[in-house]
Amino acid sequence: MDIRWLEDFLTLVEMRNFTRAAEFRNVSQAAFSRRIQSLEHWVGTALIVKGASPVRLTEAGAQFREEAAASVERLLGARAKIRGKQFELMSQVRIAIPNVLARSDFKTVLRMLGGKVRSSFSVSVGNTHEVTARYLAGDADILLCHDSLALPSPVHSEAQERLVVRRDLFAPYAVLDPARRAAFGFPGTPQAPFLLVAYSHRAYFMRLFDHILERAEAEPSYKITVQCDMSDVLKEVIAEGHGVGWLPASAVDAAAAALIGPIGGREWALDVEICAYRPRRALAPEVEALWRALSAEATRNGGAP
Template identity: 30%
Template structure:
């Protein structure tokens, strides 16, 4: 059982509306619905009567709601107590997507430490949604994420500020044939659609690929042969010659140089994302303020 399911359920119990709770929880309505279904499966009973509008809690839902409120109160009180007891003003926690955690963050930290001095950091790799939520809920000091004007990270500029750390090219790649050309290439055809190693629906990179395909003024014929949330896993599948995958350049730089992967389409199939570092403006941790000042000067 995921604690976020409890938070989703308590939000729904208050708003009695899936759409409003999804907005409040910063998730899609379908994702919220899946999480409530997962919670009901874990509990073993229906918690929400979906046949009414506004929706109401079932008798089981009302009973569970009381327990959930008390459980969240105890968990939050205990967490607050432990944070005070174990607070380390020199430790910076960084929440970041898996790809950035693996491929960008280590080298970036090296560069920063070369001019700033040694940093004490704790990296929290997770998906984009949960990393954003971690910053909003005060569970990390810094958020490292991708950003694009078509796929913005919605954070209140009155509460959060950011620094642009550079860009990341996302491009379609495939293992090569003996000729050196991509074994799987765009745009494919209606008769022979290209095998795609896709991202799970709703994930950030799935939305990136959807946006790329939508903006190219050319029909594209793809069939998903495999799906995953993780770019590194799709890279492994692409190297095995199982299909085409859109991957961040930092994830495949060596493989492109060595010719193990090759571009599977022209530049129109690429997208450049910003890499942004966010912080909460009211976070006054001394180590964070010193780092932020140094970053702004460079």
């Protein structure tokens, strides 16, 4: 039995969708399904209700979930202790980053740094509200997040040093198929509102969306079909043709760009920035080294404080 099977199972339980769980685990859906089947074969019974959408556990699956979570925690804890001495050779830098940037920008940071900064990294991931709260509570040294001068994030203050890592654009997207795009009737009328795939009201991107509507010359009419905090989920919903939704361009990778594209004019988009924040005081040497590397890269990319 492979511990990855348990991790796959727990991810599937959390996300309740084979496609999203496979993408999160960075494997093909076919390989992911085979690993779940291998786990069921090892356990000796079905853990997932076949054909259920969203994914549901069988009675045996519900019982096994608790044991699987405890086993993974114990095994990873034991491994962490064994690796502890090696891990302590490098000082740890704590980074908080929202889901929408975790896949693209953290990998970019790691590639950019290479061997320049001798540090290990602890990465906190969540929605923008969650990671911002962790950073402000002192649980992270550096925060990476979207920001807009039109609607500054709560971190934007004199107590924080701000670095523009790169520029981004928050704009509406829809499926590429011309007939389906036309059918949405964007930006809608009171008699025929367009279908909107939206962020929840607590999300920072929903505040940006509201700002775009407030400055618009003509008030759009819409009907919300789906609400979610995660841009990755909304991107999939948009690609399935369930409506028009706003996304940061950084969230639209090559695979998504083959299915969806911007819709409407420039008046429906908002310039935003991907920023790094740190407290305006002296920090540990490894954090200072990371910040210097970020600053140098931002300067090369045309970023500015």
